Amino acid sequence: MKLKLALATACVLGATGLANAQDPNLARNLAATCANCHGTNGKSVGGMDSLAGEPRDKLLQKMMDFKSGDKPATIMHQISKGYSDEQLALIADYFAAQK
Amino acid sequence: MLNRREFIKSMGAVAAGTSVVGGLAGCAGMGGGKGGHVVVVGGGYGGATVAKYLRMWSKGSVAVTLVERNPDFVSCPISNLVIGGQKTMADITVSYDGLKSKWGVKVIKDEVVGLDPAKREVRLAQGGTLSYDRVVLSPGIDFMTDQIGGLAGNEELIPHAWKAGPQTVLLRKQLEDMKDGGVFAIQIPKAPYRCPPGPYERACLVANYLKTHKPKSKVIILDANDDIQSKKGLFLRAFQGPYKDILEYRPNSALLEVDARNRVAKLEFGDVKADVLNVIPPMRAGDIATKAGLPLINDRWVDVDWLSMEAKGVPGVHVLGDAIFPAPTMPKSGHMANQHGKLAAAAILNMLDGREPSATPVVMNTCYSFVDDKNVIHVASVHQYDAEKKTVLPVQGAGGVSVAASELEGKYALAWAQNIWADMLA
Incomplete structure (x- = not known):
């Protein structure tokens, strides 16, 4: 999966510029769709993983592994498939930047 | 406050x-x-x-x-x-x-x-x-209460409990007061209605309660729809498994009228007499x-x-x-x-x-349902904006339901509640 992660990152570097031109808050808005379960800005109040401040590559690798099916899950394998690799990378960027 | x-x-x-x-x-x-x-x-x-x-x-x-x-x-x-x-x-x-x-x-x-x-x-x-x-x-x-004859003004006798609050307390009290051997009937309106899996979850949890505390009782689901509206296979497994002797599912059972005092549900083909009648009206x-x-x-x-x-x-x-x-x-x-x-x-x-x-909004849904006091099933979906159709559409190949009910998802369901309440209110 390392190669796929690297590719996703490369795609994002390209896509991010464009996305930012469209809406500077795209990463924030995408990450907010995770907050119902993982807490506002990725700070869980318990029972779910906190995502805030986790290393960006670790978060992205995890989501990509859920998406590919490499990492088994009850629900995250179904949810991660709903986002493009570029969107997952923006989400990882956002949570990694949270204190 | x-x-x-x-x-x-x-x-x-x-x-x-x-x-x-x-x-x-x-x-x-x-x-x-x-x-x-x-x-x-x-x-x-x-x-x-x-x-x-x-x-x-x-x-x-x-x-x-x-x-x-x-x-x-x-x-x-x-x-x-x-x-x-x-x-x-x-x-x-x-x-x-x-x-x-x-x-x-x-x-x-x-x-x-x-x-x-x-x-x-x-x-x-x-x-x-x-x-x-x-x-x-x-x-x-x-609610469009007037679509069901005899229901208007009788929401105390026939609770909906589809807005949480005093109605929730009322329905629980009616179940506690019901005799062993009584009938709990729940009417589900035609889709779309609030919380598609909710009525089936409620039927399971009432059946779970009655099975333990009033085992001679029955649960009858009167569904105005022609089939289970959400998590069908998983709810069917509960209906036909732990609740097979206590729960009956009747599709195509639109409610026309109620006799509120006697708690009778009048359908197109025959009446159902209940001890606790829970009518979720069209909305x-x-x-x-x-x-x-x-x-x-x-x-x-x-x-x-x-x-x-x-x-x-x-x-x-x-x-x-x-x-x-x-x-x-x-x-x-x-x-x-x-x-x-x-x-x-x-x-x-x-x-x-x-x-x-933003030109590219995304929304997603996760919904957990209890089939008994511990075991839970989910449905999930992700919806992305389609600029051509000007709507958000479910992503094909994403989302889905649980493989089976589990206690692990029971823990996630309660954690979901704590986290979403905090996400809204804290």
């Missing part, structure tokens, strides 16, 4: 012609509302979320007033566990104090009874008006949406623009949650209303700033 004195004070300000917003501007920590004023109508999953996120994302520069008629938030999700006997009302009740003290949302305990989009103001039931730059209606649903967008003259689809649900959640053709009026006409396969759920709230908050902040809303 506003105490009585504060309440009278705020109403006095309105009567004296000073707007409530004017009062906000002087309030320390409110940010002064330099970025505009948004009035939010309804403090449920959609309204509470949009109120918090507007304050959080604007860093306090947009003033937010939330008008809510109930003193506290009471959750519909998890309320079936109160009916099943596992949880209490205190477990599903959350104060609005976090929105007030942490986020500086002005919370007014009142009801909005009128909306004037041209003047940009809402009218309050207890007198006075609030002016706004943008308004968000998150009014939930109201539509909350009253304020219909009163305000917003565009409705099927005379029931508000037609919205998916980039902004604005009612189509009514600039400045955003509508969220169960009250809207859903995008394809989108459920009416608390989780989805929370997602609408965030989509609307992002769009409103852009629009107050003179910019277009």
